[in-house]
Amino acid sequence: MQLTECERSPGASSDARVDRRRLVAASCALLSATAAHGQEATNAVSDALSNVWHFDTALAYYHENGRVRVIEPIVNFSTTLDDGRTFSGEAVFDSLSGSSPNGALPSNKPQTFASPSGASLSSAPTTYTTSSGQLVSEPARIYTVQPGALPADPHYQDQRIAVTGTWGLPLSRLTSASVGGTVSYERDFVSLSTNAGISRDFNQKNTTLSLTLTNEFDSVHPVGGAPVPASDYALFRKTGGKTKDGLGATFGITQVMNERWISELNLSVDRFHGYLNDPYKIISVIDPTGNTTGYLYEKRPDQRVRKSIYWENRAAWGRLSMDLSTRYFADDWGVHSDTVNLHVRWWNPGRDRFLEPDVRWYRQSAARFYLPWLDSTAPQIANASSDSRLGAFHAFTYGLKYGARNTDRYDHTTSEFSVRVEYYRQIVDRRPAAPGALQNLDLYPGLQAILVQVGYKF
Amino acid sequence: MGERPASEPAVTIERRGDGFLAACFAAMASPCELLLHDVDADRAGALGEIAAREAGRIEAKYSRYRDDSVVAAIHRSRGDPAGILVDPETASLLDFARECFALSEGAFDITSGVLRRAWRFDGSARVPEADAVAALLPLVGFAKLGWQAPRLLLPIGMELDFGGLGKEYAVDRVFQLIAAETQEPFLVNFGGDLRANRATPSGPWRIGVERPESERRAAMILGLERGALTTSGDARRYLLKQGRRYGHILDPRTGWPAPGSPRSVTVAAASCVEAGLLSTLAMLQGAAAEAFLAAQGATHWILR
Numbered sequence: 001m002q003l004t005e006c007e008r009s010p011g012a013s014s015d016a017r018v019d020r021r022r023l024v025a026a027s028c029a030l031l032s033a034t035a036a037h038g039q040e041a042t043n044a045v046s047d048a049l050s051n052v053w054h055f056d057t058a059l060a061y062y063h064e065n066g067r068v069r070v071i072e073p074i075v076n077f078s079t080t081l082d083d084g085r086t087f088s089g090e091a092v093f094d095s096l097s098g099s100s101p102n103g104a105l106p107s108n109k110p111q112t113f114a115s116p117s118g119a120s121l122s123s124a125p126t127t128y129t130t131s132s133g134q135l136v137s138e139p140a141r142i143y144t145v146q147p148g149a150l151p152a153d154p155h156y157q158d159q160r161i162a163v164t165g166t167w168g169l170p171l172s173r174l175t176s177a178s179v180g181g182t183v184s185y186e187r188d189f190v191s192l193s194t195n196a197g198i199s200r201d202f203n204q205k206n207t208t209l210s211l212t213l214t215n216e217f218d219s220v221h222p223v224g225g226a227p228v229p230a231s232d233y234a235l236f237r238k239t240g241g242k243t244k245d246g247l248g249a250t251f252g253i254t255q256v257m258n259e260r261w262i263s264e265l266n267l268s269v270d271r272f273h274g275y276l277n278d279p280y281k282i283i284s285v286i287d288p289t290g291n292t293t294g295y296l297y298e299k300r301p302d303q304r305v306r307k308s309i310y311w312e313n314r315a316a317w318g319r320l321s322m323d324l325s326t327r328y329f330a331d332d333w334g335v336h337s338d339t340v341n342l343h344v345r346w347w348n349p350g351r352d353r354f355l356e357p358d359v360r361w362y363r364q365s366a367a368r369f370y371l372p373w374l375d376s377t378a379p380q381i382a383n384a385s386s387d388s389r390l391g392a393f394h395a396f397t398y399g400l401k402y403g404a405r406n407t408d409r410y411d412h413t414t415s416e417f418s419v420r421v422e423y424y425r426q427i428v429d430r431r432p433a434a435p436g437a438l439q440n441l442d443l444y445p446g447l448q449a450i451l452v453q454v455g456y457k458f
Numbered sequence: 459m460g461e462r463p464a465s466e467p468a469v470t471i472e473r474r475g476d477g478f479l480a481a482c483f484a485a486m487a488s489p490c491e492l493l494l495h496d497v498d499a500d501r502a503g504a505l506g507e508i509a510a511r512e513a514g515r516i517e518a519k520y521s522r523y524r525d526d527s528v529v530a531a532i533h534r535s536r537g538d539p540a541g542i543l544v545d546p547e548t549a550s551l552l553d554f555a556r557e558c559f560a561l562s563e564g565a566f567d568i569t570s571g572v573l574r575r576a577w578r579f580d581g582s583a584r585v586p587e588a589d590a591v592a593a594l595l596p597l598v599g600f601a602k603l604g605w606q607a608p609r610l611l612l613p614i615g616m617e618l619d620f621g622g623l624g625k626e627y628a629v630d631r632v633f634q635l636i637a638a639e640t641q642e643p644f645l646v647n648f649g650g651d652l653r654a655n656r657a658t659p660s661g662p663w664r665i666g667v668e669r670p671e672s673e674r675r676a677a678m679i680l681g682l683e684r685g686a687l688t689t690s691g692d693a694r695r696y697l698l699k700q701g702r703r704y705g706h707i708l709d710p711r712t713g714w715p716a717p718g719s720p721r722s723v724t725v726a727a728a729s730c731v732e733a734g735l736l737s738t739l740a741m742l743q744g745a746a747a748e749a750f751l752a753a754q755g756a757t758h759w760i761l762r
Contacts, residue, residue: 019561020755020756022561023557024728026554026561027728027732030551030554030627031630031631080525080526204590204593205575258615259614259616261614262614316537316539321539351539351540405540
């Protein structure tokens with residue numbers, strides 16, 4: 001038997017259901033093309049793809065108008081090992097500086113405060129005794145706020161370093177487990193958390209169910225000690241370190257709706273218990289004429305139960321892709337919030353550049369114990385905080401991201417450079433009218449911030 | 459040389475009859491051999507290493523089961539509107555797959571692997587529900603891919619599987635590499651897909667084609683001077699329900715095996731990729747397999 005070689009194409013009969021001539025031509029094209037480059041492709045692919053580490057790095061600059069500035073480098077990494085396990089991690093370093101509102105209300109008179117490291121309102125260095133009986137001497141840092149200005153500690157400074165690691169362990173073709181942990185360290189705050197999860201694919205891998213449990217333990221040891229909640233600021237009653245702990249669960253379902261659309265629903269619940277106050281926040285006590293008579297340290301409940309529902313839809317049509325997510329949140333402090341977030345990404349015809357505008361709308365109601373000030377004539381109340389993050393407000397974020405991607409055609413590694421700019425505006429919704437002299441002051445300044453982020457993924 | 463990479467199978471040399479040596483290794487879930495005539499054992503070992511390295515390379519590059527394969531990289535890019543840039547070899551395979559998809563009017567489709575989510579060919583009676591198969595069909599179809607060399611866009615939920623092409627392609631690639639090394643007669647055989655360069659001094663290569671076990675008859679012996687032979691069949695992979703046999707070659711257009719398929723189809727052609735496509739398509743013709751191959755002018759042997 002003699003078989004025909006490429007150059008001598010057989011004559012296919014005209015009623016053939018497959019055009020044999022086309023098949024012979026395609027076979028010859030495949031084998032002659034690959035003969036030329038098969039060898040050259042050999043090394044590039046097998047060397048580059050085993051145990052590849054992917055890195056996602058970013059440098060962010062965040063600036064609140066007239067307040068805090070944050071510089072934050074982030075490194076994300078992930079890899080898949082030979083046995084199918086995955087390892088991913090993240091390291092974040094935050095450097096915060098600037099001025100941070102201390103919770104007091106503006107006044108028509110100058111107000112003097114001590115930075116948290118200070119022991120009293122006197123300007124001389126002082127010595128005080130900590131709970132452990134140690135004598136500590138520190139220079140008091142005093143700051144004075146001019147009439148009408150929002151009181152803020154101008155010496156605010158903090159550094160945070162956080163490291164997260166997660167192991168992914170395939171258990172079977174359809175089931176995988178993950179375990180992970182996070183350590184976050186600040187001068188006055190250490191947080192340790194662990195998590196474990198399991199996920200399983202169903203419905204021919206079109207549906208994934210997952211359950212993740214988290215456990216967190218935090219140690220709070222504020223500069224100068226933790227203030228006694230609801231105590232008089234002038235007395236500087238402070239204790240040693242405090243702790244809080246949290247336990248949470250998230251149930252998730254991801255569904256492939258069709259080849260263009262994927263939908264994800266997450267239900268989360270968690271409970272925190274312990275010292276939940278912001279140790280640096282105080283609250284003004286105002287008399288009926290609008291004069292500030294003093295300040296108390298804030299006091300929050302020692303338990304918080306939070307629940308949220310998150311629904312995200314991702315879809316793609318050709319060069320356009322979209323991500324629409326919405327979240328509803330409620331806790332037992334009385335805070336309810338709604339978030340809607342839309343990202344739209346356009347790729348250029350060559351699909352190596354994209355432009356991604358995004359818009360986010362957020363609204364929250366106030367915690368039941370949120371009070372911009374305390375009335376000096378009212379009886380003592382159980383819990384009170386003037387932290388604007390617990391007040392009622394709504395906010396808009398407008399952002400634009402530009403990205404450029406480069407894929408290596410031999411080893412399939414992709415690198416992506418991106419720049420993102422975001423503008424955030426927060427508007428206070430509930431503005432109780434203040435008495436007397438405070439009526440002409442802007443007590444609810446809201447917040448504006450910008451974020452600039454430069455990223456490089458490889 | 460250093461340590462042997464995981465993708466390079468170990469080669470053993472066996473003596474086969476008068477003047478023949480076989481370099482044997484395992485790759486692509488099949489026993490593989492390079493049969494050589496009139497060479498010494500060292501030479502056979504060196505040529506066997508070339509064959510094993512190339513087979514291991516192609517297997518590692520196109521495996522569905524390895525996280526470091528090109529297929530895995532493509533699957534990771536799923537849903538990414540920017541797609542993924544593929545290397546020239548993968549681009550050639552995708553071009554070939556597209557051409558085969560077009561000229562077979564969708565009967566040959568490297569996106570049909572998702573059907574395995576419904577079908578498991580383990581000799582049992584677990585034939586899937588019609589609904590489960592129908593639900594997967596929207597995820598099948600080469601035309602739904604965005605493919606313009608070198609960029610590939612893989613929609614969410616879809617999969618690529620070079621399994622219907624990879625072994626035949628590997629035989630042809632190894633054949634080319636060995637042909638560049640020697641003028642002596644040789645034959646590359648990867649689990650029954652094979653290609654020879656020329657007849658041995660004692661005549662054509664003698665190829666045995668297994669009959670289905672139930673027939674208890676000796677293998678059919680074919681003679682091959684040069685060219686490729688591939689066999690498609692369901693001798694080992696099938697489902698049996700209520701006396702009906704469901705072969706493992708599924709029609710991507712329906713999600714079901716063609717009714718009345720032969721037990722096995724053996725086709726001769728110039729190259730393995732060409733013979734493999736013809737034998738696969740013939741299986742999908744069911745009762746019309748003989749007429750189909752006759753119309754192609756393809757030399758063939760069919761067992762029913």
